[in-house]
Amino acid sequence: MYLCDIHTHTLVSHDSHAPLEQQAAAAVAAGLNELCVTDHCDLLSGHGEPVTSFNWPAAKEQYHQARSRFAGRLDLRLGIELGAAPYDPKIARAILAEGGGEVDFVLGSLHNWIGEEGNIDLFYTRFAGDPDLCRRAVENALTNSWTLVTELADCYDSLAHINYPLRYIHRDGMELTLWDFEDRVRPILTEVAKTGHALEVNTRHGLDLADWPRILKWYRECGGELVTVGSDAHKPEHVAKGIPEALAIVKAAGFDSITTYRGRRPVTHRL
């Protein structure tokens, strides 16, 4: 089986201290064939301020160094996790253009509220005791996911962690699932499939595996073919966590391949 983890972070992200070399060494130790680094570039900061640039020089410098150091042992790829693209499509496109032809992979994410709650990252929202706020968070994320997949198809390759709001809703002890939002989720999955994009199975370093069989079933029914997997590791001990399990879930859902990206083009590997 082709072991790949194509959602990982390094010290180029605001919330990681790990040099890429450490992440790559962990990937080799875990037996991965391929690792893609996808550092955060959210067009809104955690507290809702606009962000207009990404530190490509820092990302590329460590990428070039690690790539030569791990040549022959690991297929290392350069990606980006572009968050909140619907907030400012012009800036999103400018940042991707600045990355140039060296960029292998773009994960499309939504971490922030957009147009509500001061545009903060859902991480900072306190959901305890407020079921209405929980529902609004999921609806806001799905509205912006719809905008991403219908109007900004060039700004992502794989749609990242569609269940992101649930991380913090559940953290705060509230009960909510995506299952009540099926009529909002299915059109998004259909659009992802129709436009030749991929859906990400995000293991959140092994913690989030339970939702994926049902989401993948919907995705397949919506015509989905391309699936990517990522651990979302922010430290070496989390690299590849949950990836073998995720690949088994993808296979059990009826998919016969897993997808990685080279120069923003999908490459499929048989499961």
Ligand SMILES: [Zn+2]
């Ligand atoms: Zn993310």
Ligand SMILES: [Zn+2]
């Ligand atoms: Zn991430």
